[in-house]
Amino acid sequence: MLKLPIPLICEDDVFAVLGAGALLLTINNRLARELQHRYDRVQQVKGLTVWETPQILPWSVWLQRCYDYQTLTLTETDNSSPALLSPLQEQSLWERVIYDSPYSGALLQVPATVRTAQEAWRLWHAWRLPLAGQSLFLTEDTQAFLEWAQVFEDYCRVDHWLDNARLPDAVGGMLESGQIPLPGTVILAGFDEYTPQQQELLAVLERQGVLLQVFANQGGSQQTRRVALADTIEEITVAARWARHRLEHSPGEKIGVIVPELEFLRVQVARIFDDILHPEAVLPGRGRIERAYNLSLAQPLADNPLVHTALLILELSKGELSMVEMGAFLRSPFVGAAEQEFSHRALLDAYLRKTREERVSLERLWKAAITAREEDANHRCPALGERLQQFKVEVDSLPARQPPSGWAQSFTCWLQLLGWPGERPLDSEEYQAVSAWHKSIQSFSSLDRVVPSLKKNVAIGKFRHLLVETLFQPENPIVPVQVMGVLEAAGEQFDAAWMLGLHDGIWPTAPRPNPLLPIELQRHYRLPHASAERELAYTRVVTERLLASAPVVIVSHPRREGDRDLRPSPLIAELASVLPERLQLASVESYVNEIQQTGRMETLVDAQGPPLEAGAQVGGGTGLLKAQAACPFRAFAEYRLGAKGLEEPSVGLESLDQGILIHVALQYLWEKLQNQHTLLSCSAEELHGLIAEAAKQAIATQTAVRPRIFTERFTAIEQERLEQLLLEWLERDKQRPPFAVLHQERSQPLNLGGLSLDTRADRIDQLESGERVIVDYKTGRSNPRHWFGERPEEPQLPLYCIAHEAPLAAVLFAQVRRGEMKYLGVTKEEGSMPEVAVFTRVAGGLDSWEELLARWFQVLHALAVEVVEGYAAVAPRDANSCDYCALPGLCRIKELGGGAAKNKKERDRND
Template identity: 90%
Template sequence: MPKLPIPLICEDDVFAALEAGTLLLTINNRLAREFQHRYDRVQQVKGLTVWETPRILPWSVWLQRCYDHQTVTFTEADSPSPTLLSPLQEQSLWERVIYDSPHSGALLQVPAMVRTAQEAWRLWHAWRLPLAGQTLFLTEDTQAFLEWAQIFEDHCRADHWLDNARLPDAVARMLEEGRTPLPETVILAGFDEYTPQQQEFLTVLEQRGVLLQVFANQGEAQQTRRVALADTIEEITAAARWARRRLEYSSRERIGIIVPELEFLRAQVARIFDDVFHPEAVLPGRGRMERAYNLSLAQPLADSPLVHTALLILELSKGELSMAEVGALLRSPFVGAAEQEFSHRALLDAYLRKTREETVSLERLWKAAITAREEDAAHHGYPVLGEGLQQFKAEVDSLPARQPPSGWVQSFTRWLQMLGWPGERPLDSEEYQAVSAWHKSTQSFSSLDRVVPSLKKNAAIGKFRRLLMETLFQPENPIVPVQVMGVLEAAGEQFDAAWLLGLHDGIWPMAPRPNPLLPIDLQRRHRLPHASAERELAYTRVVTERLLASAPMVIVSHPCREGDKDLRPSPLIAELAPVPPERLQLASVDAYVNEIQRTGRMETLVDAQGPPLEAGTQVAGGTGLLKAQAACPFRAFAEYRLGAKRLEEPSVGLEALDQGILIHVALQYLWEKLQNQHTLLSCNAEELQALVAKAAKQAIATQTAVRPQTFTERFTAIEQERLEQLLLEWLERDKQRPPFAVLHQEKSQPLNLGGLSLDTRADRIDQLESGERVIVDYKTGRSNPRHWFGERPEEPQLPLYCITHKVPLAAVLFAQVRRGETKYLGVTKEEGSIPEVAIFTRVADGLDSWEELLARWSQVLHALAAEVMAGYAAVAPRDANSCDYCALPGLCRINELRSGAAKNKKEGDRDG
């Protein structure tokens, strides 16, 4: 599409024209702000302290102002102009049209199709596509779109509405009729091309006597170099170090870093630029510090932490949140009294996690907060959270089924007020701007009353969330020397130096992506954006020339690899003079941890000793204490002396721990009824099935009280059947043993071990006909009796029960209650006393008698108890597997110790 023959104007003349009242129209909001800042600097250089605001507006904003001016000033003799729909109103009307159409049932994602249909409608009008009246060679998608478009147009005509795609045409008619004041001169900036609709509009301006001019960058790259780097991360790092080096020489330079795929690389760019420019940003309280660079890519408003908290509150009204969301809400600083109740809410978060449920209901959260309030009122003051949740729940329960969007906005506002949003602490600049953007979004949502008469609660929350996801939020920040931006944001920008990164042949030029709702041949024939490879190449060539002229010094880079794929430079930059990476002038940047170590005096202290315990001290945890001490002394000290515990994580279904609890409870119930093997053998199949069913039901009931959301009706039925089959399979195993009676279940037995007081509890103690006893420990996983042996045994519980027991023992057993693998594992005092269980001499080496076995266990366990009493707390895991199930690697920093040892060994090998 050829451009209009509009005369060019340089930057100096632009500012002179702005002083005279000329209108400057830019392609986007960012360029408008940039021209405003540049104009302000020119006035300051002149020594002025006050000046009139120049007329600088984005193209779309100026069109809306022109239309609004005519709407406000019409007389009674005039017919009122159609109401201009907001973008949200327009989107909602398209949603209504598509949802009500017969094609909606075949669509997987209606919101995505709405966006595609809106783009097709905009392209249709912007590029003057001759779609009307065409019926041949149209795909089913295009025919569906034409049906939607006709219904959309009928709604607009019937309700006297105007959409944004046809706004330029409406304003052009107003200009032709003289209903809108005209500027004498209009300067256009940042436009790489003009659509036919824009060209027609500009022709109307010329015909009405408006002088049109185009701002032309007079910059020309004096040095343009191409550099190949290993990958994208190395590219970003090199660009950041290059920008820092230039600022070290001249802090007044304006540096541009232009990234074509910035929306996908934003997190990596921010992290690397922080590492290079502001490594201290990782320190507590430094996250909001002013930075030397500005990342221009706006993010969805919903991603703002403050707005995210507000959305969590709205989602809570649906009746439940995920455990992760509840934790985020409880820890958020944007809920009332967050600082006052910080510790209380952290404990509440840990309490709710104990059930390991994936979701937390509003009912449970409210009751837990109220219970905590009553318990803590005397000691910690009156928590605000419980009262707020109580009011919130009552308000949610009293809501009508449907309300107009404006009614839901009022409800949203009340809910947030009840929970004290946006918090008690003063907001910083970015948070204040986020609150302002939130209020604008609620106003926009309220305006939907005209298009959407009423909504259900969940639909209203979902629609409002989509609005916040599609609302881009870019906080206003002070002008900084380094600007990181995408290609579109760089339109019309001028820098002292620029770096264009990521220009490999896979993305530059971009692959064509024509709109699927418009005929492909028609898009190619009219050269629509993204319609063909030829069109993309031509457009990208224009953009490349503009970017290469955006600064006197321009470096263009491309990665050589992406994963396992080799990359080549874009053909549009392949002819640029290459430069080796080592020739680049990059700032020397060391890791922040190294800088800290160099600036401080380090003293190394190996402290493996905690406070010793007094004789007779009772330590909570029972046998788990010695198990942890055997695995790693520091782990035992941290968990049982310091009380360091991990936060429980949600689980889908039942974990091994939950299944173990079910088996323990069910078998305890069974043997309370059976008492001995004789009763078991005397039960017929029906009686045993009924007894097992009751045992399974009893066990499930205890867990349902703890995890009500996991044990749904269907899940309970499945678990009941699974548990019954497993119990019946296990009872068949018990039928094959020599006669026995169950003497004790879950019997508590205190023990003093070298001055350490412990409480032991065996799952089951059986008595044989000989009077000897058998200690049984239920296991639902695979077990190994060899874990009882060694200087630091993996499973010291059963040996501990053995040395506690005063009555002679015949065997020590693991009862492996596992579907298809039910068996007894362990050691017996005499051969054959328990079928399939080996005598102790086959498992334990170097022992001749049962008494020697008990003596060895006693010696090992007393040694572990002596370590606990002495306060021995070295970070000394028994083996590499000991750390696999430990939740405290960040506390002991074992990985740092290992990496340091490996580094020292490597350096020693090199020195040797």
């Protein structure tokens, strides 16, 4: 076995022996790059302009190079070494084994089981677990794993394959037999512990006469302090301010910020460090900026925007995308001709959303891109349409099944047809993402060895999974502030370091033994994450290493998380504490304030838009005054500027759609019935037939607009629902005093304060007295009190009343709602409509019906005058007025603070 401990070697001596041909093995890629950079810097200080590249390799890369060297140097007849499986090939083989096993039907998540099985296989070999003869400890899960492992091993033996878990053993055998040339010295860097498998391989190197040494960072921590802060956000903020202060006063320093849960805090860390170190990053048109900090945590390649667009193209080959995905595809700069059609494609996105359907087909996208009405041609995208047509032809011509390499060629062809990755020049990160994509394509092609053929959807799913599993960390210039996780910090050395988030809930971490291996064996052999004692011992080693990573180290922990009190980790509790105000932190001013302080600002409250020109028409009907009453700016933005929020997709029917169905069905019914007498005269069978036809007609109108929603089953359910609603409502209409339906959806022009409006009441009934009743259908809960006040919430019915010249007996909401069928409103005289109050009970202070109409005329006339005069203050009637407004980004009411209330007071004074 390996002789422990291994002798230490300092940095200066390391770089000297590297120049003499020594091999430096690191725990990860990041440390290898860092040590390469430090070596190069030393050579530059010596005045050298050229030097031989040293052998600095991550452990895993070195193993693969050793194996590749042996297989490449021997002739085909002499080389009996098995083929090394790539990580993707290995994963696919495990998937094949588990899917084909009798246990697969009982598994909820096969991909997650595959990852767990691969980890168990790796741990088994790395820690030399004696699983044979352990029948007392074998659970059902372990038994299943052992069966999978046997099948996996059989596949490898029959097909002459080697997996990465057994690669160190194979390399050890090659080293033992002298098949691989060895350096005189091997230096290890960044390893906190060595597995038994690694120790055996290092022992082989020792027996071959190789000198083993461990890289030791020079010096230790001279100043270590602990600080308690309110929460994690304050920790990140204070750490960023501390880093900025050090940058300002010691520009050449290398600063480390170590975050144990960086994968969960990445978004918050990036936002706060941008706010403090690069506030100018929020300015429009800045593009990608060179930052003074680098986030070392790699993200899935699938999350990269450029790769995400490529995946959307692959998904589009299935024939459809979700509305959200379709919008991302249309707005992406990585599709051909995006620069020349970007505004038209944004309008095409808005056009496709109008149906509010959850998914959009490729056929509909193509037709919408190439055709449009003469008056609405802004969403036409001919360049995109042409590419989509070629894309459709290519996709339709493919066979049902292909080997992975065939699908890889198809994927590449589809991207080329749609112009990926776009015409504009790529920046460095985007170029690296394209390179990573091509490597992934090559890796996917190599699956031919273990996966004979795949269907299209399965191939796309497997390739997507590959991109999710592939971590992407673009190479950036060396910057002074390095933000990294605990594993990435292995072997690093800084001038100053901040470790945050070290509370007792996460440090040390909770044990999580592998469920496929016997727990007793994992604890006995002290496998990673096997027990609390094991985690404590390992975390103590990591903590000591991190505390020695810089002359100045600050350790912080949050006091609270939500409503939970937190304590410092016991591993840092004994460190000397310091109050936050004693730290040297940069004074950071809000960027908004900095901009304002650089110039002389003049504040102008502009609540006035241009008045309407004489004879000008504003569309929108009664909705215009409703919006004006709710918020003048909203009315101006929507009806004068044409600003509209994007429609959001919905599953099933929203309340608006259900209201349209009821309107259409009731309109059809009363066109047939005409009056209450006919309704009362219908037999039950006749009425049911009429109701069924009305529901069918209403559904047909909506099916034409939203065909994907109205499947056969959904149509049957909606037909039944509508029939029940209509039958229940007509029973309510039977109880009214006699009436006839005089008009439905009749247009009635109205000129109010110089504003021309088109009013259209749902229904106008005529009573036996000759007086009329205005009816407006509602499927939600309604309240007639919304008709009153200086800025009525529901001004439609008052508008219908003042536009109607004939005498009125009542104005009503018809609330068509299951279990709550009723008429709501006001009547001219007591008792003229059952259960409907006379107007004097609702509108206080009014003595006559004529006075009520006059009051409505006065209020609505004032609103119309506001529209004509261009009054457009951001002054919502109340807090509820903003709840359903789609334009908060345009009015920026949250930035105004009390400004909206101030505008409202000024408006009230003017009124």
